[in-house]
Amino acid sequence: MGAVVTIVSNAPFKVNMENEPTFTIHGARGTTAVSGRTFNRYGGETTCFSLATRQGILIVDAGTGIIALGDQLMCQSDLPPITIMFTHFHMDHVIGLPLFKPLYRRGASITLMADPHRKENWPDCLRTLVAPPFWPLDLRHFGAAIRFQPLPRRNRRMRTYGVEIAWHPLRHPQQCQAYRFSIQKRSFVIATDHELDADVAGEAFMDFCRGASVLIADAQYTPAEYSTQRGWGHGTWAACARLAATAGVGKLILTHHDRRRTDMQVDRLVRQAQRIFPATRAARAGMLV
Ligand SMILES: [Zn+2]
Numbered sequence: 687m688g689a690v691v692t693i694v695s696n697a698p699f700k701v702n703m704e705n706e707p708t709f710t711i712h713g714a715r716g717t718t719a720v721s722g723r724t725f726n727r728y729g730g731e732t733t734c735f736s737l738a739t740r741q742g743i744l745i746v747d748a749g750t751g752i753i754a755l756g757d758q759l760m761c762q763s764d765l766p767p768i769t770i771m772f773t774h775f776h777m778d779h780v781i782g783l784p785l786f787k788p789l790y791r792r793g794a795s796i797t798l799m800a801d802p803h804r805k806e807n808w809p810d811c812l813r814t815l816v817a818p819p820f821w822p823l824d825l826r827h828f829g830a831a832i833r834f835q836p837l838p839r840r841n842r843r844m845r846t847y848g849v850e851i852a853w854h855p856l857r858h859p860q861q862c863q864a865y866r867f868s869i870q871k872r873s874f875v876i877a878t879d880h881e882l883d884a885d886v887a888g889e890a891f892m893d894f895c896r897g898a899s900v901l902i903a904d905a906q907y908t909p910a911e912y913s914t915q916r917g918w919g920h921g922t923w924a925a926c927a928r929l930a931a932t933a934g935v936g937k938l939i940l941t942h943h944d945r946r947r948t949d950m951q952v953d954r955l956v957r958q959a960q961r962i963f964p965a966t967r968a969a970r971a972g973m974l975v
């Protein structure tokens with residue numbers, strides 16, 4: 687069983703590089719950003735997570751959630767070293783990148799990382815996205831020193847900013863990547879954009895998740911919705927809850943909320959998942975884990 691993790695909901699986000707490592711959810715919406723009062727509590731920002739340590743800040747994905755994170759980082763006199771690790775390059779996971787302010791700051795050091803086995807040339811994809819005609823400025827002329835660095839090819843492991851990092855392929859169109867961050871006896875698995883219900887490599891993924899303090903998993907669909915959305919690359923709360931129970935994780939956090947899912951509907955999914963795995967919550971923008 688993983689360590690006990692306290693989740694402070696909706697605490698105002700501050701980048702804390704001084705004390706304990708801080709894991710924060712900045713965006714949990716799938717497919718596209720949404721707004722409106724029915725989405726207030728869980729938020730409309732798309733996928734972004736961060737783990738801040740004394741040595742730097744690791745960011746997973748650049749959905750619209752990364753924009754507010756960048757603004758917070760810019761309030762600090764010295765920017766920490768920043769690494770953004772991409773799970774994949776679907777629009778909802780990269781669309782915030784042009785508005786990540788640290789990219790514009792001279793002297794900032796930002797590393798962009800992704801799976802070296804991806805079929806597309808992902809650095810070129812990002813250079814195309816952040817350049818005319820899609821954006822008025824060209825990423826190649828931004829102020830920060832920006833490095834494109836594939837993840838190491840061997841062992842699927844590395845260490846940076848004091849964090850042990852492992853990764854694992856996920857079933858998803860164009861393939862997605864799960865990350866596991868371990869630091870000071872806590873571990874966080876981020877497994878967004880994953881058709882877990884149809885993952886035939888389930889045993890290996892189960893091992894990857896085993897004993898994690900926190901499992902953040904794709905629960906875009908209800909089981910009823912999934913029956914008509916097979917092959918679209920997303921999972922259900924039911925599969926996530928079963929995985930959490932079998933893999934013996936400390937807490938399950940459901941993410942990649944469907945763009946139409948209201949706060950009350952998310953609450954209902956959580957209650958259903960809790961019948962299988964009681965320590966289930968739903969991801970929300972601003973959540974400290
Ligand atoms: Zn997505």
Ligand SMILES: [Zn+2]
Pocket residue numbers: 774776858862879919
């Ligand atoms: Zn995707």
